[in-house]
Amino acid sequence: MSRLRITPDKPYLKIMHKLKCSVSLFMVMLISITSSASFVAFAVEDDLAYLPANQNYDPSIPKPEDILGYPVGTWHVRHDQLVNYMYALDAASDRVSLKVTGYTHEQRPLLLLTITDPSNHSNIESLRQNHIARLKSGEAASTEDPLVIYMGYSVHGNEPSGSNASLLIAYHLAASQSDEVKQLLANNIVLLDPSLNPDGLARFAQWANMHKGYNVVADPAHREHREHWPSGRTNHYWFDLNRDWLLLTHPESRARIEQFHAWRPHILTDFHEMGTDSTFFFQPGIPSRKNPWTPETNVTLTNSLGEFHAAALDANKELYFTEEAFDDFYYGKGSTYPDAHGSIGILFEQASSRGHAQESINGLLEFPRTIQNQVTTSLSTFKGAMANKAAIAAYQRQFYRETQSLIDDDDTHGFVVKAPKDEARFARMLSILTQHQIEYRVLSSDADFEDRQYSAGEAIYISLDQAQYRLIRSLFSERKRFVDNTFYDVSNWNIAKAFNLEYTAVSQSQRRKIKTNDQSWSDAKSQKQSYKDSQLVPNAYAYLFEWHSSDAPAMLQYLLENDIKVRIAGDSFSAKTLSSNQMTNEDSQQQANKTLSFAAGSVMIPVGLNQTDKLISLLETAQKGFDIKVHSIASGLTPSGIDFGSRQFAPVNSVNVLLVGGKGTSQYEVGEIWHYLDTRVGIPATLIDLSDLDRTELSRYSHIIFASGRYNDVDKKAVDSLSNWVKNGGILIGQKSAVSWFAKNGWLENKVLADDAIDAEFSTEGLQYKDRMDLASQKRVAGAVFTANVDLSHPLFFGFENASLPFFKTSNMVLEATNNPFTEVANYVEKPLAAGYASDQMEALIANSAAVVVNPNGKGQVIAFVDNIHFRGYWDGTNKLMSNAIFMSPLL
Known part of the structure; x- marks a missing residue:
């Protein structure tokens, strides 16, 4: 660092000046005369120390330290502080527009800043729509079209140098009056996501800050560097959000993917940290571990951008490595998901101080230095993007043209997937497809393939002839052998197998068997069956619902929490059902007053053991909320199988x-x-x-x-x-x-x-x-x-x-x-x-x-x-x- 400040002991500054030594030499001397593991805390003198010189920064734009009260890197920024600064930047700069894209489990806002020239902001939606339209049409890129550069920071909360760097990058783009920044923003759009994991970042900032004293301890054994369980790496439920881009289990990922598809950026960066004894890594990673559906041109362009990262790190005499340790195989990671969409995803890994300073095999590693490297490679990303703009823009169109060629040459036309009795599980799978903009159609006629039958209205068809061809191929992969059998993460994520669904790959010659309609699955399901408005018969002997739905356990838990006594069937049986004159659903009408078969595991609610006026109301609320049919039963004497008083109807009590x-x-x-x-x-x-x-x-x-x-x-x-x-x-x-x-x-x-x-x-x-x-x-x-x-x-x-x-x-x-x-x-x-x-x-x-x-x-x-x-x-x-x-x- 070029400008350092020692705090709070100002006399040290006088000693330094009297000795006529540099700041770095003075720090070495200071450490040598104190404990090898501790020294007086210091920080950069001001935020500009991280940034290029001669930027003529606009004084009306607040620096991060103006809002935080201290320069970046003095303390670990909390997420609420980061949010406050980004709002201040939005208010002060006409280059910046801030959007809340969602909320975490802990209700922290997820921010996305759009940073570009004010003239672009005036028609930003038109620019976005034109970009997406050109992608879908395969239209050739214009030299006037802006690149969209998505800067994503710190998906792992205890890798905080990225989010701290995002404060400085946002300020630099908002305030710099240099020709380079003006040209960048006039001709391109920067999307800045300052914290991909707010809950984890907040947890780690609290941990690091609560252990910092005036005398910073660099001993790796110090408590600051050894987080307690769970670590700040994870989100609220202790998931690794960098593995969730494809799976979309969490609100952070769902919000991010929505914005990704809204913009389809040309470049997406993913700033991480790794072990303290490491140096710095940037992609490409191990060549043999690239996902086979990612084009080689992606690697070529990543290499081209890498030359700019190398030059910038060389200028700072920083150690780094590339093409080893990390891979680009699993499409569910932040730097790899873009590769399936014609974007260039870039992973950066910075050695972590895991606190404010820590000893390493490379010497003392200080938090400001980790931030500096993330700032440096953020700026080199912009420089490399502008230098390679024509090739990057052309690649995204080329990607879609090559995808169409792959579709034309593929012997497989698509995948037919059968809906199970568990409608809730199937709906969740469809939701993932929809969020990834994968199109599907409902079968309108029966089809059979080998030993599997697919009925009209009971299955969907996913054609490979669509823009998401590569992602679909990945999601239905059954590949078992690979060029390189060493995987940084998982080797398969087949979505049909994950959801335990029957499916068949349909060849080009078999495609004639497939007939579909444009009806959505939800519309097809609502016409077939919906129990949300069904009413129960008040004078029933018992009520009953089956265990097929993956939401059935939640429905049972709801009843138990409301002190409803239930029994679970240990064997199958049949029962006589009652009808309600107020039923309007056609399917329910057909089943009313009939003898129906029920599988083992069905949940029975005996009226005789639940003498409460709230029973029907609770059951109808549950039926509507979980969309699981509750049957009104006429008698405890069953036509076949176990009777309702059988020992095989086991009571279930509230669980602890x-x-x-x-x-x-x-x-x-x-x-x-x-x-x-x-x-x-x-x-x-x-x-x-x-x-x-x-x-x-x-x-x-x-x-x-x-x-x-x-x-x-x-x-x-x-x-x-x-x-x-x-x-x-x-x-x-x-x-x-x-x-x-x-x-x-x-x-x-x-x-x-x-x-x-x-x-x-x-x-x-x-x-x-x-x-x-x-x-x-x-x-x-x-x-x-x-x-x-x-x-x-x-x-x-x-x-x-x-x-x-x-x-x-x-x-x-x-x-x-x-x-x-x-x-x-x-x-x-x-x-x-x-x-x-x-x-x-x-x-x-x-x-x-x-x-x-x-x-x-x-x-x-x-x-x-x-x-x-x-x-x-x-x-x-x-x-x-x-x-x-x-x-x-x-x-x-």
Whole structure:
């Protein structure tokens, strides 16, 4: 840094001047005479120290320090401070327009600044629409058309140099009177997203600031540099938002994707941080790990922009690297999602001070320096974009032309997808398609492909002949072999398998079988069935709803919270229904006064046990809110199957769920479980730290859930307490490495395959030292789809339709089979790999092993999921297993 200020000890400045030494030399001297781990806190003298000289900044535009009260980098900026400054900039500058695009889970605003010349602001909507129209038409780019450059900062909240840099970049663009900035804004549009993860940024800023004293401690062991669980990397529910661009589980991602498609930027930047001992990284990453649907021209242009980053970092004598460590395969990351759309996504990774200053192998790493590098490469992005404007604009049109060529040459015409009985799950999948601007049509006539039947009004067709061809191909990929088998993230994200939907790839020769209409799915569904306005019969013997919908658990939880007594069917049956004269729905009229069949898992509400005037009102509210049909039942004597007074109609009481988190557990997996229970089911789970387990009174909880974690150090007192709790009737639920711990404690009959047994399957003969990473990648299962056969007669799978279920596997743990059909309720098939990468050796080890185990233990049960059933809130096909583990437990 060129200008530094020491605070609050002004006498140090006098000493420095008397010694006639530079600021940097003085700091070295100061550190040497104090502790090697601490020194007097300092910051840049003012915000202009970060920015180019000779900018003739407009004095009417406030600098960040004018609003913050101190220069950027002195403290970690909180999100509310960042928002205040951006509003001040919007008010002061006619180059800036601010828009709130949405809100986080914690109701923090998501901001997007449009920064361009005032003359462009006067017709900004016309510029946007013309840009999108030209893309869709494939019209050649005009030299007058502006580039759209999207600058996105700090999707990981504890990588804050990006968001702090965004303050300086916004000011620079708003206030600089240099010819370079004027030319940039006259001919281009900059979209600036200052904080992609406000909740995480706020959490980390609080952590870093609360540990800063006048004497900054650079010792890596200092508490400031070792965040407690959960880290600020994640959002409110502890998800990694940089993996959510494709999955759209969270409001931050949904708001961002809406703006991405509204603008379709030419360039999108993604500013991150990495380990403290690293340097600086910019793309392209490892060439062999590029997504196969991304054109080579994208890499060429990324390289061209990289020359400008290199020149800027060279000028500052900064160390950096490229073409290693990071990849561009998974389309759900911020720097990769744009690549599927003809945009150029660029990842920047800055070594992190993880606080205000920290020792590293490269010397003392100070927070202002990390900010400086993000500012430097933000400016080099603008410079590179202007220098390559013609090529970048031409590429986006070229991308669409090449896409059409790929469509014409593809033997596959599209994908037909069958709607399940679970309408809610299907609707969520369609919502993701719609947000990604993927078009689909409803089948208007029946079609059959091999052994699958698709009925009119019961399936959709997704043609590949559309602009989102590459993304669709990615979303329905079943690729199992790759040029490079090492993945920075997952190797598959097939949306139909994630939502457990039947689908078929339709070839060009089969396309004639497909007949569709322009009707939306919601319109087709509303004509077929809608229960929102159906009224119940007041004098019914009982009321009943089925368990097919993934919203059924939330409906049951709603009834339990309102003290309604319910029973769950342990077997199938038929029942006589009653009609209401006020029913208007055609489908409901046809089913009224009929004997209907109901599947196991159906929820029965006996009127005799619910003598309350609010019963019908509550049920009709639930029926309308969850859009699940509630049937009015005439009699407890059923024409077939179990009667309503059967012991197989098990009572379900209100549940009290304990979710174990804290240090030693996976914040991601705990967050996914919490998110599912909280937002999808409405269960107010109690969260505790693992370290508090031995001090927690377990008797008040009906269910205890363990995500993946390190449990070998859990003390004997806690283990004994859990053992006794299960034997007394508790339901213990675990996934992934928690299952290994369960087995170690004897709570499962199954054993986990030892690491050395896995190693024995891989020969090292003829290998060299350079081959060690490749061998390690063969032993990993980083993210692939595996198929298991499930026992639909078991309560854990009530509401599921197919005996074949795709699981998402992110570890190489193998739970050995015992061939006990009464405890092993799901086993992987003989050839389990369905999509994504796994070595032949790992697939063979996983084949026929256990996927889900339910082990009785005294009066209780231990339920083990080998895989993550809530992966990133996206794997909706297995989400419901957690609800079944909770609500169906009386039937176990």
